[in-house]
Amino acid sequence: MTSVAVVICVAVVIAVVLWMRAGVRRLRTLQQRHRESLRLLVHELDDRYDLVPALIAASAGAGVERERIRPVVGARSLAIGVRDQRLGLAERAGAENALSATLHELIGGLDGVSHWPFIRVARELQLREQRLAGAVRVYNDLGRTLNTAIGRFPTSLFAKLAAIGPVALFEAPAPMAAPATGSEGAPVTGTPVRSQAPAPSGTAAA
Secondary structure: OOHHHHHHHHHHHHHHHHHHHHHHHHHHHHHHHHHHHHHHHHHHHHHHHHHHHHHHHHHOOOOOOHHHHHHHHHHHHHHHHHHHOOOOHHHHHHHHHHHHHHHHHHHOOOOOOOOHHHHHHHHHHHHHHHHHHHHHHHHHHHHHHHHHHHOOOOHHHHHHHHOOOOOOOOOOOOOOOOOOEOOOOOEOOOOOOOOOOOOOOOOOOO
């Protein structure tokens, strides 16, 4: 083999190595962005948990019937329970959707309510719902992009080199109903129903 051929072979090998390193780096950057979006989503969810008790406390002064408050209390308890049990993202998305539905039912229409403490918290929760929708959209978009890259060649090769696996999306396979609540607001039913399909490996539950 001539010296020119050797130089060409070395140059090709170097180019391939650099190409693979760049591909791995891009995938890892995407993975990191996806993880950061999950942290933001979890932060938004935790903030919403903290706002619900203030809404419930203000509901008495606003003349809101206790029967309308109980579903919100039960849905919040369910969502926190799913979080604390570290269940999969599908289960958590179902519980969070149930909480969103009960909140929408309670504060969706503020006509006739003049109690400012209730209105203030209700508006803050409505804004939180919008921010949550945006956080979920960003998380799922990044997750789909990452999963698509992992499933295609040559980025599938980069994913194997970087030990990057598919990630779960924040999507519920079916609506999860909020539990009925007892007189003290605690859920009457037991633990939430878990999805039969396990979450893809490589993604920790929020």
